[in-house]
Amino acid sequence: MTTTVTPAVLKPPTVPRRRTRKRWTRLVSPLVLLVVWEAAARTGVLPPEKVPAPSLVAETGWRLAADGQLTTHLLDSLTRALIGLGIGGSLAVVLAAAAALLRIGDDTIDPPVQMARMLPHLGLVPLLIIWVGIGEELKISLVALGSFFPLYFNTYAGIRDIDQRLVEAARTCGLNQWQLLRHVVLPGALPSLFLGLRLAIGAGWLSLVVGEQVNAQTGIGFLMMEAREFAQTDVVVLGLVIYALLGLISDVLIRFLEKRTLTWRRGLQAT
Template identity: 45%
Template sequence: MTAVTTTTVTAAPAAAPDERPRTRRSGLSPGRRLPAARLAGPLLVLALWAAASAAGRLDPAAVPAPWTVLRTGVHLWTDGTLAGDIATSLRRAGYGFAIGLTAGVVLALASGLSRAGEALIDGTVQLNRAIPTLGLIPLFILWLGIGETFKIAIIAIVVYIPIYLNTHAALAGIDHRFVELAEVQGLSRARFVREVVVPGALPGFFVGLRLGVTGSWLGLVVLEQINATSGLGYLMFQATNYGQSDVILVGLVVYGIFGLVSDSVVRLVERRVLSWRRTLSS
């Protein structure tokens, strides 16, 4: 009897039609954040300024060389003039910014979370926005005098308007489905504000905060040239009377440094607070 040997043949799995590894498209994202990238532009301007001054392309009486401005700044600092004016300007800007920040956030919340608040507040703020803030200076001088109070009040107005507008727009842009979900979950008013409203409004708030910080410095430049006896604006105004362009440039450079540093601080805080977001900038 012949033994029959049975051989089991295992069929090979059919090959997939096309299993080439997918490659991630590149070139659409801005790429990794470069360290100290925002300093590249100012440093380029400084290099061009220095090169033009060294080549004799700029009139030293109109636009002094960077090293002349630096020497003037060091002299003003060592004799105490620049340090005192900077302290005065920082105090004015700080008080005005704090008042404007508080007013902008409170008004935005009252207007964005209540129809009655929106009816009473939003139209008034829009009207105030349409009036040039610096055009209010004569009226505020009549009301508050020519001392520190009217300067701080004008700075506060310059600051609160962009903070209100951007925060209010962010509140209005919160998806209504989140409100319905909060109602289904039975959240209280306080928890709704803390867990839904605040996270939803933070991106717009930080945009307004950056504009408000810049606005405080812009308003300060003008206000410190109106019947002031100290401050960077007063220093620049006095230098204009004596034709000291180097002193004027010292004041402008200090204002620019303050603006750049304050904006960078706000950006840093924004990235930390909104680290949960995945955006092009991150």
């Protein structure tokens, strides 16, 4: 009598699914704030002439966008912000790398930067007016100054925090100076560089708010100043909302780029 043995069916090992938090939950608190704000404005708790309702602000934004005014001011503000961030950010990364990697750079670059960071760059507006005038150069200079220091110090710290043992191991493996910078220094400094970039963008937008209120003819800041003279509170609040949204969108884009670039990093996840 023969016994038939049925081969066991091997099931592939189950891979636990990664829990992904629903991102829409992050919208709950802002929506609640908007509802509370709308209700307070409609019931008179918040005076309409002081703090208009979100629906009125949205209506004003739609009206300004329909006649093209908002687009013109927004594009001019974005242009100033991008140019200033490009100048200040590039200069910050180059000087931070030179100060962190070279002894002579550390001795000659870092001390003046450390001294200059104690000066409030927005307090330099009168001096900048004398140096560069009250035109576009002033707005771009303020954005460049605002974005320079966060990016410089975070890049400098990111390079200096690289473990020396990694550098020695890379040299032992035969990496030359360029390969060492590419495969060790750059990946090690990228997390701090992205953090500095996020802070630099926030400081750049803050600087632009001040810069566009000095002899500007276009821009969101100019739109707010013009509205203040005519007591158009809804336009002023609209400008603040636009600045906040621009900062939020910039931060989201940087975080997305950081996530795609630093795929090798596994940090602590919120539970």
